[in-house]
Amino acid sequence: MPPEPTIEAAGLVKHYHAGDGGVVRAVNGVSFTVQAGEMVGLLGANGAGKTTTLRMLATLLKPTAGTARVAGCDVRIDPVGVRQRLGYVSATTGVPDRLSPREIFASFGRLHGIPPAAVPGRVAALLDRLDLGRCADRPAGRLSSGQRQRVSLGRALVHDPPALVLDEPTNALDVVGARDLLVLLGDLRAAGHAILLSTHRLHEIETRCDRFVIVHDGSVVAAGTRDSLVAEWIPGGAGELEDAFFAAIGRQAVVSGGGA
């Protein structure tokens, strides 16, 4: 019997009411799983439904239909339990400018119910792990983009959750910052965290994720490992993940020497 997935989306649907009285179908029955110690990439173009799906996993949005579970807790039935077991970081997630990384970690530690006596030790360990020791007491507003993103990740890790959901976390980072963050995520995967990562910068995660889920127009159009996607979607079974992605969403990749 396979172990129960740490993250499981089951037929997630999300419809919005548009301003003109119509209905926007942002997500239409998305299902996937992420096991402990696994890193899964959620791929899709802008407007495909990635962020809406991740927000439903993080209990920021209520599903119109379907459900999702995080470490056994249902987002509909026990949203507080889900939040206890989930770390969530998005590209738009900021950090309080006037607080230092140490203060941010400590306040979120208390907010997650860590006993007051254990907070300083937990904070020190996180600062060390994220290499933020030298700027631990500097206001976050004076940190670099990479440091701020690490603070954001540390905030999501303060309660040591089994599941980690990241929405385009490398968007605001340069090449070095993005690489450092992905290395860190690799370490977390090795430590047993289940990681779901959405991005449209395919080359960054092509070799780092165990599996990929490709969404388009709110539905899952393909899922599998890099090799299986390439084999399924590229005639001849050889090529890049990007080619498989474009094939899956029904558009041809723009390659050098080729046409649109």
Added chain:
Amino acid sequence: MNLPAHPSARTAALAIARRDLLEFVRDRRTLVITLLLPMATYPILALSTALGLRTASQEIEARNAPARVRLGLSGPDSDRLAALMERVSEGTPRSDRTGWPADVALADVRGADATALLDEGGIDLWIDARKGLVEDLKAKGTVRLPVRVSAKLPASQAVREQFQAFVAAVGRDVARDRVEAAGLPATLLEPVRVAFEGDQGAAAPPEHNVLSTLAGGVLVLLTVLTLTGAFYPAIDAIAGEKERGTIETLLIAPCRIDDIVFGKFLGVLAITLATLVANVTSIAATAAVSLKYLPRGIVASLPDGTIAASIAATVLAFAGMAALAAATCLAVTTASKSGKEAQNTLTPVILLVSAVAGTALLPGKPGGPLLAAVPYAGQIAVARTALGTGTTPPATSAAIVGVLAVSLASSAILTWILLRLTAHTLTDEDVLFRGPDVAGSPLHRPAPRSRPNGVQAFVPLVAGFAGLWYAQGLVPSDLSLAIPIQQGVAVLVPLALMLWWQRVDLRGTFSWRPPARGGRSAWVLLGAALVGAGLFLLGAAALLAVRSTGISAEARQLSARLVALIQGQPWWLAWTLVAAVPAVCEELLFRGWVLSGLRGRRNSTRRVWAAVGVQAAAFAVFHLLPERMPQTFVLGLVLGGLVVVTHSLLPAIACHLAHNSMPLVVLWLAGDVPDLAAAVEAGTPGGSAGLPGWVVAAAAGAVVAGLAAIAAGIGRITDEPAA
């Protein structure tokens, strides 16, 4: 991965409050508004007030100070006039010399030199006494006495006023001579003399008004500054978090949304209370210093033993206001997605609250539970009850505790409601994840929609109120013209403009369909009419029973004008103006547009009935006269309920029509009552203070029968619209 236990509600709220406080105190704006503004405001206010009072007081003193008047006399009768003046001057006792100059120095001058003497300042005034002047004074007429002043060096106002007082005494002396010469008693000139009796020591010093006016102004200022103390922290707490992208990190914390909002509230409240403490400290310190600079006698002190209790009651009431201010600012700014947007939203609210606070200073008794319950005005009323006003001494301890309890309960309830609203708004997905504002032209016409939204529901109401207000000066007093103009300006024009602009679905928005299938519609409409007629009589009975002696002049005038309209016009025209036009127009607006917009798309039971309540309140306020508001509120509830239950606007129109037709029916039944309009305006129609019991019973029976007819008519299709 050993997960910690869920934080308790208290832990979560305190963690958020602590985090927010850390951020607030590192924000310079917060510190300036919280500490520096109060510390600077009151000393400046006190200094300017004290200087102003001092200058005014010195001017009064200077004017009242006895001056020395140098009077030049010339002309043939100068000697006789001088003798008369000297006699009066020497013969008048000091106690009767009120307003007199210290000394009137008489100088004999030549007429040719007098002008030069005036211009050089040798004399202040000059009288050229013509021949026969003094003799004329003995006659019966009024003698004109020209007094010249210099054009270059005019005598001061004090000199003129005091010389006039002296000449008035001369006049009285001459009058006594005249009365004596006529052989009449001297008492003829003093027909009455006032004599105050009893204990005169208890009279309040008139200067008390100055201090109470100052205290009222300071209390309003304290209200505004308390609110501004919550201004930046509240903006920072939620709108600022959205702008910085940190709000999501809180919303995914393992605690309830109520705990998050309460933590935010605690943080803002702490800063607001700090502002209040800074304000009170500054007021106390400033008062201690500035009272020394106020002129003597201008400050009336509180009775011994009441100072501590009065100040404690004031501070407690304002602590309640601090909570209310924190909750208000949070609730108003929660929907904003940036600090700038929140400031734009909150600034008008602060201005509005300042106006509400000012109502506590209106003349009249400061106390009373009704005013104490009014947010932002009630706390000032508590303070004025405790401290006393110019016309009212400080209240007893029991009275202070009573109004304080009402004020605190009102603050607590409103704070709770506002925090619930904040939590609701914060988790509203459409608000939380809405995109940037549409950067199009403000005149960009929106796409057609099925029904108005909650905000659009209020637009024609606000426009209607504005129309009513601005048109009141233009509307003729003749009701046969005023009613259609008011209905057009306040209802039809705003509604028509909104309909044209929004392009809503008319049938759905106005519930324009029969209330039941086939002939059953007639039962529903008949029942609604019975309910309307019964409600009118019950409302009139309640109004007469409760307010038979306290109906305002405005309400009596309006009733009298309506009676005159009904008696003076053909019945069909009076019925059209009083019943038909208002029933159709107001139902289209309130139970059509407003109710439809407030109900929203989701149509949950709670929201529908909340919408019915809100539109009924708006309907009551729309009728302006306070006496009519309870009745119109109940009528609005019933009319809204009819639309909800029958899914049709027609029964509401029938009900409203019957309600407004009842005055015509009553007057027709009463027959020809002479001068009824004048009697209504005077508040004595027939001398009766209430309706007969059988009328009230019949009215209640009509309401019950009407509801039964409606229930029978709609039958089993209550939950679905009729086809």
